[in-house]
Structure formats: structure tokens, C-alpha cells
Amino acid sequence: MGLEVCKAVDAAPDLDLVALLDHDDTRASAVEAGARVLVDFTNPGVVMENLRWAIEQGINVVVGTSGFTTERLDEVRGWLAGRPEVGVVIAPNFGIGAVLMMQFAARAARYFDSVEIIEQHHPRKLDAPSGTAMHTARLVAEARRAAGCPPMPDATEEEFAGARGTDIEGVRVHAVRASGLIAHQEVLFGAAGETLTIRHDSLDRSSFMPGVLLAVREVVKRPGLTLGLDELLD
Numbered sequence: 265m266g267l268e269v270c271k272a273v274d275a276a277p278d279l280d281l282v283a284l285l286d287h288d289d290t291r292a293s294a295v296e297a298g299a300r301v302l303v304d305f306t307n308p309g310v311v312m313e314n315l316r317w318a319i320e321q322g323i324n325v326v327v328g329t330s331g332f333t334t335e336r337l338d339e340v341r342g343w344l345a346g347r348p349e350v351g352v353v354i355a356p357n358f359g360i361g362a363v364l365m366m367q368f369a370a371r372a373a374r375y376f377d378s379v380e381i382i383e384q385h386h387p388r389k390l391d392a393p394s395g396t397a398m399h400t401a402r403l404v405a406e407a408r409r410a411a412g413c414p415p416m417p418d419a420t421e422e423e424f425a426g427a428r429g430t431d432i433e434g435v436r437v438h439a440v441r442a443s444g445l446i447a448h449q450e451v452l453f454g455a456a457g458e459t460l461t462i463r464h465d466s467l468d469r470s471s472f473m474p475g476v477l478l479a480v481r482e483v484v485k486r487p488g489l490t491l492g493l494d495e496l497l498d
């Protein structure tokens with residue numbers, strides 16, 4: 265993703281690529297190069313330290329790296345309180361179709377008895393479930409809570425560990441890893457006599473680039489934390 269982002273920024277006539285950082289490079293070179301925006305696609309183990317550092321330096325940040333829990337987001341808000349002029353955009357998924365898939369899922373959530381999420385990714389992915397799946401589960405759970413939906417029907421009494429996926433705020437999430445896949449997600453809704461499946465497929469990493477470039481352009485105008493691309497698209 266890092267390389268794809270560098271290529272996309274380099275090709276954008278209104279943006280300048282001033283530094284490329286791998287894990288062996290010193291972050292200070294971004295400051296020396298005059299970076300106004302840092303884009304982080306690293307891994308959940310290092311992203312928080314990168315974010316803290318960039319905010320301290322007064323550099324705006326666009327984050328695609330996964331692994332953001334509500335505790336992590338609160339920590340970022342805390343850092344931003346000390347640098348209110350800095351903007352941070354954290355998006356679980358920069359694919360426009362994926363953003364719409366999440367919005368449609370949240371909209372459908374209240375009308376169905378059951379909902380489960382199945383995400384599928386390439387086998388090099390470090391985290392499971394995906395950030396997109398966790399964000400979708402939280403949106404769906406929030407919509408169901410707001411509508412006063414009862415718990416989902418499920419008679420399971422005995423199960424092998426993991427057979428029913430993981431539980432995120434009451435929504436079951438299943439993660440598949442297989443060669444040949446890039447990034448895919450289905451949100452499966454069920455009610456009496458009908459199902460609805462909302463599916464999104466990223467077939468190539470270029471699918472994320474319009475969203476990343478949008479965030480890079482917008483983050484400099486938006487101090488504080490922006491979560492997801494929804495506000496930027498509107």
C-alpha cells in the first residue's frame with residue numbers, strides 16, 4: 265500500500281511527494297522535507313507511535329493502517345487535544361465502494377433479525393478480523409441498539425472454538441484468509457423468508473487510491489480526528 269500511495273501522490277498534479285519512509289528510515293527526514301501530511305500504511309504494532317510523533321511535530325496524518333480499537337481512538341483524541349490545529353483522518357477502508365457498503369449495512373441493520381459479517385483477505389494480512397469488518401460490526405450494532413432490536417436468534421449450545429466467528433458488540437464476524445484474494449466483505453442479513461447480502465470486492469489496490477488522495481487533500485482543512493471517509497465524501 266505504501267508504494268501504491270507514493271505512486272498515486274506522485275502522479276497527482278496538485279500534490280508533492282516529499283519523502284518515502286520505510287521502517288529503517290528516520291522520521292525526522294519527513295520534517296526536514298517539509299511534509300504537511302504523513303500517510304501511514306504500516307502495521308498495528310507501530311502506527312500509534314508514528315501518529316503520536318506526527319501530531320507532536322504538527323504534521324497532519326492520514327491513516328489506513330488497521331487495528332484501531334475505541335481505546336486507541338481515545339488516545340489519539342488525547343494527543344490532538346494538545347495540538348488542536350493538527351488534522352488526523354483514520355479510515356478503516358479508503359475504497360469508495362467499501363464506504364458505501366458500510367453505510368448500506370448500517371441502514372439495513374434495523375430491519376433484519378440476524379446479521380453476520382464475512383471478510384476475506386490475502387494470507388499476508390497480519391490482523392483478523394479486518395479493520396473494515398470491525399468498523400462495520402460497530403456501525404451495525406449501533407444502528408440495532410438505536411432501533412431497540414432484540415438479540416439475534418442463535419440456538420448454538422456447543423461449538424468448536426471459532427466456529428461461530430468472533431463477537432463484536434453482539435455481531436458475529438468471520439475472517440477467511442486465502443491466496444488469490446485481495447480484500448472482500450459480505451454483510452449477510454436474515455429475516456423471516458428472506459436474506460439480503462451486501463458485498464464489496466477490492467480487486468486491486470488501486471481501488472483505495474482515490475479515497476487516500478481525497479483524505480490527503482482534506483486533512484489539512486480539518487483539525488481534530490475524522491473517522492472514516494463518510495464526511496469527506498459528503
Ligand SMILES: NC(=O)C1=CN([C@@H]2O[C@H](COP(=O)(O)OP(=O)(O)OC[C@H]3O[C@@H](n4cnc5c(N)ncnc54)[C@H](OP(=O)(O)O)[C@@H]3O)[C@@H](O)[C@H]2O)C=CC1
Pocket residue numbers: 265266285286287288305306307308310327328329330331355356357358359395472
Ligand atoms: N484503510 C485501507 O483502505 C487499507 C488499509 N490497509 C491496512 O494498511 C496496513 C498495511 O497494509 P499492507 O501495505 O498490505 O501491509 P504490508 O505489510 O505489505 O506493508 C507494510 C509496510 O510498512 C513497513 N513498516 C513497518 N514498520 C514501519 C515503520 N515503523 N515505519 C515505516 N514503515 C514501516 C513494512 O516494512 P517491512 O515489510 O520491511 O517490515 C512494510 O513495507 C495494514 O494494517 C492493512 O490492514 C491495507 C489496505 C487498505
Ligand SMILES: O=C(O)C1=N[C@H](C(=O)O)C[C@H](O)C1
Pocket residue numbers: 330356357358385389393394395396397446447448
Ligand atoms: O490488509 C488489507 O489488505 C486491508 N486492510 C484493511 C482492513 O483491515 O480492513 C482494508 C482492506 O480490507 C484491505
